[in-house]
Amino acid sequence: MDRYGQAYCLTGSRVDLSNLVISTNFRRDPDQDPPLFSHAVCHHRQMPSRGQRADFSRTVAEKLAKRAAYKCSFPTCIRSTTGPGANEDQVSTTGKAAHIYSASQNGPRGTGGLTLEQRQRIDNGIWLCAKHADLVDKNGGTDFPVPTLREYRRIHEERIRSERALISGSSAWVHSMTINSAPIFKTPLTIHFGKVTVICGENHSGKTALCDWLQGISNPLTLCSWADALKSRTLSYEVTYFDPFEQRIRVRTHAHDEVEYFLNGEPTPFDPNPIRFVRLKYVQLDRRDHGPQMTDLEFLSRTLSVSPALIRNMLPLVGVQQASTVGGVRLETTSGDALRLHTDVHGTLRGLDLRYGLSNTERCRVLLEIAAVFARHSAKRVPTVLLIDWAAKSFDNKWMKRVLDFLSEDGNRFQTVIERVAHGLESWEAARTINLIGNKENVTTR
Numbered sequence: 001m002d003r004y005g006q007a008y009c010l011t012g013s014r015v016d017l018s019n020l021v022i023s024t025n026f027r028r029d030p031d032q033d034p035p036l037f038s039h040a041v042c043h044h045r046q047m048p049s050r051g052q053r054a055d056f057s058r059t060v061a062e063k064l065a066k067r068a069a070y071k072c073s074f075p076t077c078i079r080s081t082t083g084p085g086a087n088e089d090q091v092s093t094t095g096k097a098a099h100i101y102s103a104s105q106n107g108p109r110g111t112g113g114l115t116l117e118q119r120q121r122i123d124n125g126i127w128l129c130a131k132h133a134d135l136v137d138k139n140g141g142t143d144f145p146v147p148t149l150r151e152y153r154r155i156h157e158e159r160i161r162s163e164r165a166l167i168s169g170s171s172a173w174v175h176s177m178t179i180n181s182a183p184i185f186k187t188p189l190t191i192h193f194g195k196v197t198v199i200c201g202e203n204h205s206g207k208t209a210l211c212d213w214l215q216g217i218s219n220p221l222t223l224c225s226w227a228d229a230l231k232s233r234t235l236s237y238e239v240t241y242f243d244p245f246e247q248r249i250r251v252r253t254h255a256h257d258e259v260e261y262f263l264n265g266e267p268t269p270f271d272p273n274p275i276r277f278v279r280l281k282y283v284q285l286d287r288r289d290h291g292p293q294m295t296d297l298e299f300l301s302r303t304l305s306v307s308p309a310l311i312r313n314m315l316p317l318v319g320v321q322q323a324s325t326v327g328g329v330r331l332e333t334t335s336g337d338a339l340r341l342h343t344d345v346h347g348t349l350r351g352l353d354l355r356y357g358l359s360n361t362e363r364c365r366v367l368l369e370i371a372a373v374f375a376r377h378s379a380k381r382v383p384t385v386l387l388i389d390w391a392a393k394s395f396d397n398k399w400m401k402r403v404l405d406f407l408s409e410d411g412n413r414f415q416t417v418i419e420r421v422a423h424g425l426e427s428w429e430a431a432r433t434i435n436l437i438g439n440k441e442n443v444t445t446r
């Protein structure tokens with residue numbers, strides 16, 4: 001066996017002699033974890049004939065391993081996948097060059113319409129330990145959609161780059177939130193986030209609470225609004241994120257003006273503010289307003305909690321992305337001297353007025369695209385999460401899919417959390433879906 005023999009055969013890329021070699025070798029090595037091996041063997045036995053699989057070449061598998069510094073790319077793992085073997089002259093490697101889009105036609109996450117050659121390329125791979133290679137493929141890969149695995153790989157490679165240069169990176173990954181004590185939910189409850197996360201549930205199932213609490217790690221004001229609902233209870237939860245190194249923020253609050261933050265166990269008297277949250281808020285566009293009517297610019301400014309001056313800067317950038325569902329927007333002065341936002345929304349007439357010309361769904365798409373522009377440019381400098389807690393209400397399944405594809409694009413270096421009212425279990429291909437079961441109390445996930 002050559003020095004990469006073991007790593008390579010565990011990639012699941014080839015069913016050949018190297019597989020036999022590793023099995024023999026494994027049994028001689030009592031330090032290794034038996035499930036890792038049995039996983040590798042099962043995987044090979046289930047494989048269809050070799051010709052149909054988009055296996056990685058040895059060169060690609062080696063490059064993936066080296067780019068990952070032979071460490072698992074799963075954010076909470078990063079265990080080393082290589083080390084000393086049983087004998088002085090042996091290397092033991094347990095990692096796997098795992099496929100993002102599936103190697104075979106009916107594998108986890110599907111083929112995404114990619115050709116066999118495209119699925120063999122290095123950009124379709126991620127280096128994982130055997131345990132996590134197995135985990136990400138469970139349930140047909142629905143818990144780990146393609147955009148999420150791509151971000152895992154990116155954040156891991158950034159971590160390796162940072163380790164080599166001894167600097168910390170500029171982007172972050174919000175991995176999970178564990179709620180230890182709270183109203184509404186049955187605790188403890190852990191929620192894992194994807195690149196895009198859809199939180200589905202009935203009314204009063206705690207969707208907005210999850211968004212508020214997540215945002216609460218950077219903004220105590222979103223927690224203060226929960227003071228009344230808490231009554232005498234304590235709200236306590238922990239958020240794990242990577243910047244690219246693992247960080248934990250614990251938050252505890254039980255009254256209107258009392259919020260405690262702990263960063264990696266240390267109390268901090270101020271909000272650690274590690275992440276910028278761009279939140280699309282519900283603001284009513286009241287046509288029968290008794291006071292002076294809000295201008296379109298004011299409406300957008302309130303919806304996004306961003307100054308009107310910045311909204312103006314962002315508008316020309318709407319619709320430039322490939323998967324955009326909006327062609328563009330522009331401010332124009334009407335005959336009555338009012339500034340109005342005119343829109344080119346795909347599937348409808350060009351130049352329609354935001355306020356009077358668009359349906360609710362179309363207006364929500366425009367707002368979402370403006371929010372995404374802000375998040376995209378923010379994420380170039382600071383870790384950013386886009387929270388959408390009402391706009392998705394009006395999207396039917398077709399639009400929801402398009403919007404999720406748009407938010408999952410590689411160029412978007414931010415994560416998104418979308419709330420959606422649903423009365424049954426949902427599952428979205430491009431997103432990690434969290435189904436909340438129940439309402440008002442003892443809500444749990446499925």
Ligand SMILES: [Zn+2]
Nearest residue numbers: 072077129132
């Ligand atoms: Zn791992």
